[in-house]
Structure formats: structure tokens, C-alpha cells
Amino acid sequence: MGAFQLSATDYLLALPMTLLTLFALGILLIDLMLPPEQKWANAITAFVGLLFSAKAVYNIQHWLGGQGGSYGLMKTLLVDHFAIYFFYLFLAATAIAILMSVRYLETEHENHGEYYALMLLSVVGMMCMAAGADIVLIFIGLELMAISTYVLVGFLRRDRRSNEAALKYLLLGAFSSGIFAYGLSLLYGMTGSTNLGVIGGSLAGLVREPQYKPLLVIALLTTLTGLLFKIAAVPFHQWAPDAYEGAPTSITGFMSVAVKAAGWAMLMRILLWGLLPMRATWVPVMVFVSIATMTGANLAALTQTNTKRLLAYSSIAHVGYMLLGLVAGTATELNADGVKGILIYLLVYTFMNLGAFGVITSLRHRNVVGDELDDLNGLYSRAPVEAVLMLVFMLSLAGIPPLAGFYGKYFIFLSLIETGHYALAALGVLYSVFGLYYYLKIANAMFMRQPEKGEERLPVSYAMRTALGVTGFATIFIGILPNRFIELVNWALGIAQTTNIAKLTH
């Protein structure tokens, strides 16, 4: 067996991840030399690392030109437009989460360099998941992301809720990873390859042979279990409310967008490429999971009194809507608007949900914990700008036009109507109204109830102001001028190397 040598292309394609890893290690070293009052410098180092990584992604994008994508590292890495879209999404979400974290960690007295290093390392894992053309690389990326996130969830060492959340997340996460690995090993056993393209090609032949059916179904169901766990779909969602509630609020925001987007990137890579020949088998499963997710999450959210738990259930409900985008289409063909809807949904969700968690994080000061619904009482009189922004985020999450959240739902419901799934579209709309109820419950607390802790104005750091400004602006701007972002999504899907996705836009 010949020695493996890295080519210039390998270096170029892996550069965004290499840079993030180097910066993460750099933060760990620099942190040792920083006095406690200057720990904020770690955030700046992490932020600079993200900028360098973004520049490396831009260089790849420029280098690709009209080319759809390029393989690297022995065909395990595939950096195409689809991957680049997700790279930017991860970097933007992490940058905003870092801005939200600086003051918050000082308040919690947990301002350590490891926090930012783990965030960067988890982004490396996410990039491997989005650009993985090989199930081994995807799995390694998943574990790198998950292990970093387990630690981040338990980062508030003195808080029992945080410790409990980390342990629950770790145990359930490890269990689901085991099932997922089992599913992937079955796929490897049947097809003789770990490459998604080869797996897809082999499965296209195997699905026509009845003797393989039971094994194929087991492989599909175990793989789906792992994938659905990572995006927190019902019935694999139990970890999410506890992990979201116990984690530092800035990490809750980070998990709800970046980690979820990575789960979706992985799910789409596997289902729309490697497992596309089995679409007729996985669509009924998705219909069931989608309905169960919308029903379970929306009903559970109605009765929540903790804002983080409420947003956790709302985040699960959004997964239900997004899954409908995969259902749209025929037994063998996907619907372009459905997949487009998922990507737009993930884009707008990044900004509106991070913004909502930003507002909750900003309430952490001055002895106000800020994660109970009652903590938001009379927020308008204490911090009018934050209250108005929160209202914008809530209305956008509910899908009210002309805010950004509307377009995610619009394309998904449109795809269902285009492909004759009227009942599912109607169900989705009805559940959206449920969502409106609990989002307006938050608005009601902020605007129509009296504050319980006096009329004090809440101080907000410059970093947090920037984070809220960016998320608020993006939520309104994408809503008012969506065309540019829809074109961006078309670009991400149109020339994706995954031939099945490429077919979508033609």
C-alpha cells in the first residue's frame, strides 16, 4: 500500500478547518498567560480565527469558480457550494454566539479559554459533517462536534442544572451515536464502501432485490435514529429541553442553530445522496416523525414557564416543519422548493433564534437570571430596544410576514402544495398558529405585564449590542429583501456535487 501524500488541493480544502484548529490550540496556550481580568482577549482570538477561516472558505469559493465542487483527502472531503453555504452559516452563528458570551461568562465567573477553544473545535466537526463524502469522516466530525458540545453544556461547573444537562446529553448522545455507527456499519457491510456516492450507487441495485430488504430497512432505521437524534426530532428529542435549559444561555443559542444546522447538513448529505435510492422507504418514516414532532413539541411548548425550555420545544417544532420539506415530492424524486425551504429555514433560523437567545442572555445581569417567563415581565419599560427586538424575533419565529421566518415556512408549505400533500400543508399551518400562541405569550409578558423588580434599566455590553443589532437587522432585512438570499440558496443547491441535488434546480 502506497504512502498517502497530501496535495495542494488537500491543503486548500482543509484550510478552514486547519485554521480553526490552530486558533483553538492557540487560545488554550494564550489563556495560560492571561490574567483573569483580561480573559476577554480569548474571545477576540476566537473571533479572529473565525475571520481567517471565513477568508479561507472564500478562497476556496473563488478557486472553485464555475466548478461545482472538489474532492480532497482521498475523496473523503467534498467541498462544494452546499458545503460552503453551511461553512458560512456555522462561522456566522459562532461569531454571534461569541459576541453573546463575553459578558455572560464574566457574570457567571467562568471566563476560561477552553470555552472558546471548544466552540472552534466544534465548528471543525460541523465542517467535516457538512463536507463529508465519506461516512467515516462524517462520523468523526459528528463526534468532534458532540464531545465539544457536551463539555460546553456543562461549562457552568457550579450550577447543578448545567452538570445534570451535560450528563443527560452525554449519555443519550453516546447511545444515539452507537446506534448511528451500527447503521453506518451495516451500510458499509452491504455496499463494501464508506463513500456516500458508492453507497448510493450500490443501494440503487440492492433495493430491487427482495432478499436484502430486511437488512436494508434495519440499516435505514438505525441510521435515521442517529440522524433524527442530532436534529432533536420526536421521539428522539428528550435530551433537548434539559440540555437547552441547563446549558449556559449563549451555548443554548449556539446549539439551537449551529449544532442543529450541522445535523441537518449531515442528514441531507446522507439522505439525499447515499440513501436517496431508498427514498420510497424513508418518506413514510419522515411523515410520521414530522407529524409527531410538530404535535409533541407544539403541545409541550404551550405549557412551559421557562423561556429556554419554551424555545427548546419551539426549536423542536421547527424541525417538524423542516422535515416536511424532505417529504415533498414523489416516491423517487424530491421537490426543489422543499429542499430550498430547508436551507432558507436554517439561514433565517440562525439569526432569529440566536437573537431571541441573545435577549435572554442579556437579562442575566444584576441578579436577574432571566430564563423564566416572569423575568420578562415589563421588559418594555426596563429595556425597550431589547423588548422590541424580542418581539421581532418572536413574530419571525411564528412565521409572520414580512419577517425572515415567513420565507422558510412559505417554501416548505409551497412544496407540499405543489406535490399534492394538502393535508400535511394544512397541518403545518395549524401548528404554526399554536406557535403564534406561545410566542405571543412572551410578547404579552414583555409589553402587557408589570415588572416585578422595579424600573431599573438593564446594562447591555457593546458585544451584545452588536450581536442583537446584527441578528435583528438580518431578521428584518432577509424578510424585506429575500431575493438575494433565495439566489444564495439556489447557488448552494444548483451545482452541488451531489448529482441528485443538482438535478433539483433544473
Place this chain on the structure above:
Amino acid sequence: MPEEPNPDRKKNPWVQVGRYSELALMLPAGTVAGWLIGSALDHWLHQSWIGIVGMVLGTAAGLIQLIRTISRDTQ
């Protein structure tokens, strides 16, 4: 003095189903009702704009009813 709601009745699953169905249907029902009334008026008065206005008013009515329900529930 208003009568206190019976707690057993509140816990009844069918009452819960009714309550939650009401939540889900409030807004779409208002919108559809407004649109139907507006369309009927359009037909009767030979106009074409009342249907849209009816739909907007119906949506607003549904939304107001939803906000009233939220205010009542969170008291």
C-alpha cells in the same frame, strides 16, 4: 362574583383537546370567515376588493381573540 372553574373539568383530556383545537383554529377560522363574508359582499355589491378587506379584518379579529386568550391564560 365569577364562578371558579372546576379543576377536575380543566384536567379533563377532552376539555384540553377542545381548548387546544380552539387555539389552533382561531386565526385560520377568522381569516376564512372574513374572506367568505367579504366575497359574499363582493358578489352582492358587484365589487372585487371587499374579499381582501374581509380577509384582513378576519385575520385581525382572529389575532385579537388569540391575544385575549393569551392575556386570560397568563393572568
